[in-house]
Amino acid sequence: AQSVAQPEDQVNVAEGNPLTVKCTYSVSGNPYLFWYVQYPNRGLQFLLKYITGDNLVKGSYGFEAEFNKSQTSFHLKKPSALVSDSALYFCAVRETGNQGGKLIFGQGTELSVKP
Amino acid sequence: DTAVSQTPKYLVTQMGNDKSIKCEQNLGHDTMYWYKQDSKKFLKIMFSYNNKELIINETVPNRFSPKSPDKAHLNLHINSLELGDSAVYFCASSRLLRGTNEKLFFGSGTQLSVL
Incomplete structure (x- = not known):
């Protein structure tokens, strides 16, 4: 079965510093990986996805993610964090086969960016 | 225009009651979902x-019954509510069922509190 893990419950970063939110995955076959962000009292919003191609994927709000097949990782990054980036971030993998369409989410990482 | 809208936003009710949550999407998508987010922010598809x-x-208790009158609507009816049902319920939609690169669009959630 497909799964993703986010090893950090919380990440604290100072504004202007680079940020990384970690994600590792376990899939059989090709991985279809996503990052979503959840702001307080809101639904999840799509940030970016990796399907195939370049290992560095660029997404919304200046975020990018690096796919690393040998380390089975898909870490989310941003060169310079903003206070407004503070939110809950979810890594997800897409089920394939008969369960196509189902997104399996990691446990979430709370990002806190302080001024 | 709200792409995926769900009502109500908050639902407070007594144990044993029956309640419904409604969801509508105006994106023309074929596929809709219900996700449950527990108190630890863990997201699981229902x-x-x-x-x-x-x-x-x-593996959802059969007290939960989804109803889809048309492809733009997916409602969730819950019978005999229990304390453990307290959570935030998110509706989502995507264009295709088995499109592995399809992103999900989420509603803003319904916070259900069972007293």
Whole structure:
């Protein structure tokens, strides 16, 4: 079965510093990986996805993610964090086969960016 | 225009009651989902419908019954509510069922509190 893990419950970063939110995955076959962000009292919003191609994927709000097949990782990054980036971030993998369409989410990482 | 809208935003009710949550999407998508987010922010899929047909039914108690009158609507009815049902319920939609690169669009959630 497909799964993703986010090893950090919380990440604290100072504004202007680079940020990384970690994600590792376990899939059989090709991985279809996503990052979503959840702001307080809101639904999840799509940030970016990796399907195939370049290992560095660029997404919304200046975020990018690096796919690393040998380390089975898909870490989310941003060169310079903003206070407004503070939110809950979810890594997800897409089920394939008969369960196509189902997104399996990691446990979430709370990002806190302080001024 | 809100792409995926769900009502009510907050629902407070007594144990044993029956309640419904409504969801509508105006994106023309074929597939809709219900996800449950528990108090630890963990997200788990409950159901998926494609063109009014039930596709995914996770191990959810049969007190939960989804209803899709048309492909733009997916409602969730819950009978005999229990304390453990307290959570935030998110509706989502995507264009295709088995499109592995399809992103999900989420509603803003319904916070259910069972007293």
